[in-house]
Amino acid sequence: MHITVVPASPKTGQAAIRSLLADASNPAVRGYYRDLAKVPAEFKANPRFEAVQGDVEDAASLDFTGSDAVLNITPPLYDERDIIAHARLVSENVKAAVKLAESVKRLVLLSSVGAQYDHGTGEILTNHEAEALLHDAAPEVVFVRCAYFMENWGMALETLPAGFFFTTLTPLDYSLPMIAVQDIGSTCAAQLLATGTALPSRPHVFELHGPRAYTSADVQRAFEEVLGKSVEMRPVEKAGLDGFYAAVFPPGVAAHFAEMNRSYLEGGILYEDPRPTPGEKKFGKTELVEVVRQMLGA
Numbered sequence: 001m002h003i004t005v006v007p008a009s010p011k012t013g014q015a016a017i018r019s020l021l022a023d024a025s026n027p028a029v030r031g032y033y034r035d036l037a038k039v040p041a042e043f044k045a046n047p048r049f050e051a052v053q054g055d056v057e058d059a060a061s062l063d064f065t066g067s068d069a070v071l072n073i074t075p076p077l078y079d080e081r082d083i084i085a086h087a088r089l090v091s092e093n094v095k096a097a098v099k100l101a102e103s104v105k106r107l108v109l110l111s112s113v114g115a116q117y118d119h120g121t122g123e124i125l126t127n128h129e130a131e132a133l134l135h136d137a138a139p140e141v142v143f144v145r146c147a148y149f150m151e152n153w154g155m156a157l158e159t160l161p162a163g164f165f166f167t168t169l170t171p172l173d174y175s176l177p178m179i180a181v182q183d184i185g186s187t188c189a190a191q192l193l194a195t196g197t198a199l200p201s202r203p204h205v206f207e208l209h210g211p212r213a214y215t216s217a218d219v220q221r222a223f224e225e226v227l228g229k230s231v232e233m234r235p236v237e238k239a240g241l242d243g244f245y246a247a248v249f250p251p252g253v254a255a256h257f258a259e260m261n262r263s264y265l266e267g268g269i270l271y272e273d274p275r276p277t278p279g280e281k282k283f284g285k286t287e288l289v290e291v292v293r294q295m296l297g298a
């Protein structure tokens with residue numbers, strides 16, 4: 001089996017490659033990097049891994065010839081370009097490369113919970129755009145709609161030395177499904193390695209959650225358990241979200257992040273979820289406290 005991961009440098013792409021290279025079926029893996037200096041040493045050392053230079057913004061740089069399956073990730077954009085137009089461009093480029101390489105039987109897209117909605121979800125609209133373009137890109141298509149990444153709490157690393165962290169998940173006892181990146185990697189790897197086995201539909205779509213949903217108070221407990229000391233939680237209420245994100249991102253990006261955040265709080269479209277993803281959900285095994293331990297290097 002030959003599998004391409006494009007782009008390969010996102011943390012989810014890295015996790016998928018790690019799972020693929022560890023699999024007993026010994027697949028060959030090709031990863032696309034816009035900057036080859038980003039290739040991790042652990043992959044370089046593996047004879048079944050090939051790193052190639054390519055940018056999803058440049059169709060001519062993508063050649064999937066010989067691959068049986070492709071894992072595609074829509075890279076986030078943190079500048080003032082139109083994120084929807086950008087998602088369309090990179091998805092069109094990947095789709096064209098899949099079609100050109102007649103060998104590709106399965107495309108797996110790393111997507112998001114809420115990607116079925118065309119409004120009200122902020123940054124998740126990039127995943128919506130990618131799904132709209134890629135639903136028929138290959139004979140077999142899988143959309144893995146991931147819940148909130150546990151690793152998002154890594155933003156707390158900046159303030160924890162001062163004894164506190166900000167949370168935009170309110171009320172503090174409201175629980176949200178969360179998933180560890182390593183579980184996203186192993187789930188995507190399993191979908192890629194199953195290329196050629198019949199799927200119930202095209203696209204085959206499922207949500208990927210962690211073992212349970214977590215509240216902000218659970219996050220605080222995880223930090224306290226790993227650090228062995230009390231940690232203060234500073235809630236950012238719904239009305240403060242625009243200002244909170246504007247302090248760290250350019251204005252356009254901040255507006256999308258604030259809208260995405262509001263979408264899963266009470267009253268938001270993902271909270272209401274009027275058109276839920278059909279079928280069974282999948283669940284990762286990794287608990288939040290394990291991810292916190294890894295992020296804090298404890």
Ligand SMILES: NC(=O)c1ccc[n+]([C@@H]2O[C@H](COP(=O)([O-])OP(=O)(O)OC[C@H]3O[C@@H](n4cnc5c(N)ncnc54)[C@H](OP(=O)(O)O)[C@@H]3O)[C@@H](O)[C@H]2O)c1
Nearest residue numbers: 007009010011012034055056057074075111112146148149
């Ligand atoms: N965070 C969440 O809670 C969440 C939940 C569900 C779904 N998602 C989705 O997950 C995806 C993000 O995955 P992630 O967190 O793994 O990403 P990430 O770690 O933030 O990585 C972004 C990467 O994209 C690469 N990149 C950016 N533009 C590129 C280009 N034009 N060509 C090639 N590579 C490019 C960057 O490469 P360099 O190393 O070269 O800079 C960077 O490594 C997004 O589609 C997001 O919508 C996120």
